[in-house]
Amino acid sequence: MATIQTNSLDRLRFATITDAQKLTTPDFFLAGPQRTGSTWLYNVLREHPEIYLSSPKELYYWNVLDKPDHFQHETTDLGWYLDHFRGAGDRVYGEATASYATMDEWLVEEAIALVPDLRVVITVRHPIDRLWSHAKMEFARILPDVEFDDISDLQLREFGESPYHQHCGAYSEIIQMWSRHLRPGNLYVGLFDDISRRPLNFALDVARFLGVSDDPCHIEHRIEHNPNPTPRETRFPEQFRPALEDLYRDEIAWLRAHFNVPW
Numbered sequence: 198m199a200t201i202q203t204n205s206l207d208r209l210r211f212a213t214i215t216d217a218q219k220l221t222t223p224d225f226f227l228a229g230p231q232r233t234g235s236t237w238l239y240n241v242l243r244e245h246p247e248i249y250l251s252s253p254k255e256l257y258y259w260n261v262l263d264k265p266d267h268f269q270h271e272t273t274d275l276g277w278y279l280d281h282f283r284g285a286g287d288r289v290y291g292e293a294t295a296s297y298a299t300m301d302e303w304l305v306e307e308a309i310a311l312v313p314d315l316r317v318v319i320t321v322r323h324p325i326d327r328l329w330s331h332a333k334m335e336f337a338r339i340l341p342d343v344e345f346d347d348i349s350d351l352q353l354r355e356f357g358e359s360p361y362h363q364h365c366g367a368y369s370e371i372i373q374m375w376s377r378h379l380r381p382g383n384l385y386v387g388l389f390d391d392i393s394r395r396p397l398n399f400a401l402d403v404a405r406f407l408g409v410s411d412d413p414c415h416i417e418h419r420i421e422h423n424p425n426p427t428p429r430e431t432r433f434p435e436q437f438r439p440a441l442e443d444l445y446r447d448e449i450a451w452l453r454a455h456f457n458v459p460w
Contacts, residue, residue: 201279201311208310210303211262215276221290223251223282225316225407226308228375229295230365232330233320234389239293241400241419247409249285251292256281259308260300269296275311289407298371299364302378309378317375318403321452322389323460324366324445329433331365332356345431353434357441369451390459396420 201222206214227235227242236254243250257269258278264270271277282290297308298319309315322330335356336348356362364370375384385406391399397420401411452458 205311205313209275209307211273211307212275212278212311213273215274220276220279221282222279222312223290223292223315224312225289225291225318226297227291227293227295227318228297229293229320230298230327230371231295232327232334232365233295233322234387234392235293235295235318235320237392238318238320238400238403241416242291242403242407244419245404245409245415247288247415248404248407249282249288249290251281251290254292255294255296256292257294257296259304260294260296262304262307263301289409291407299361299367302374305374305378314380314383316383316385316407317379318385318387318406319368319372319375320387320389320392321368321456321458323458324368324448325433325438325441327366327389328357328362328441331362333431350434350436353437357437363444366445367448369448369455372455386456388456388458 201220227238229235239250239254242248256278257271261267261270262273265273281292297317332353333345336343336345336352340348372384372386385403387399387403397413397417400416400420401413404411404416449458449460453460
C-alpha cells in the first residue's frame, strides 16, 4: 500500500480533497482496455493473500474525473475513491477499471501525481477479435431481446467506427501514453493470447511485476475460468474484415515489432 504525500495533493487539478490524507492509495491499476482479459486477471489476483483489489471491480474514477456529466461519473471526491481501499491491511492495493487504458492524458498525469510509483498492467488482444467481443457484449446489453443476426450492418458499422471503440484497439497509443508518465519498469504489457496458452505463468508474471509472492498455490485454483465470456455465440461478419484489416494493419505491425505478438 502507498501513503499519500502532501505535495502530491498540491499537484491535483481535478480531484477534490476531504480527509484523503488519512487514507492510502492503490499501488496498481489493471487498466484494460475492455475485452482483453482484465476481468479474468482481477478474479485471479483477488485470491492472492498479498493483494487487495477494490470491490466493485471498476471504480470509474480517474477516467471521468473531469467529466461531471458522464454517465460513469460518481464524484470528484478523492476520499470517496480512496475509501475503497480502507482497512485492507499491509497488502498491495489495486483496482481494475478497463476504461483507464484510454483515458485522457491529463487524467493519467493526475493519477500519477497522486501515486508517483503507480504500476499499470495493460493487456493486448488482436484488435479485430477485441472489437468483435466488445460488440457482442454491448449489443447483448442494449438489445437483450434481439437476435444478433438481426442487428443491421449499419449498427455494426457505427459501433466499429466509434472513436472510443477504435481507441481501445490503438494499443501503440495507449502503451506510449502510459509509458511517457510512468516510472521506468512500472508498465507491464501482457498478451490476451497467453491467458489461454499459459494462464498460470501469465498470472505469476503479473504477480512478480506487482512485487508479491509468485507461489502458484495463491492463485492456481482460479486459473481455468473463462477470461472473457461472451453472451452470444455468432460468427464474425466477414464483410467487415477487409476494412478492419486496413484500419489496424499499422497497429498490428507495431505490436509485432515491439512485443512479438502471434498475429
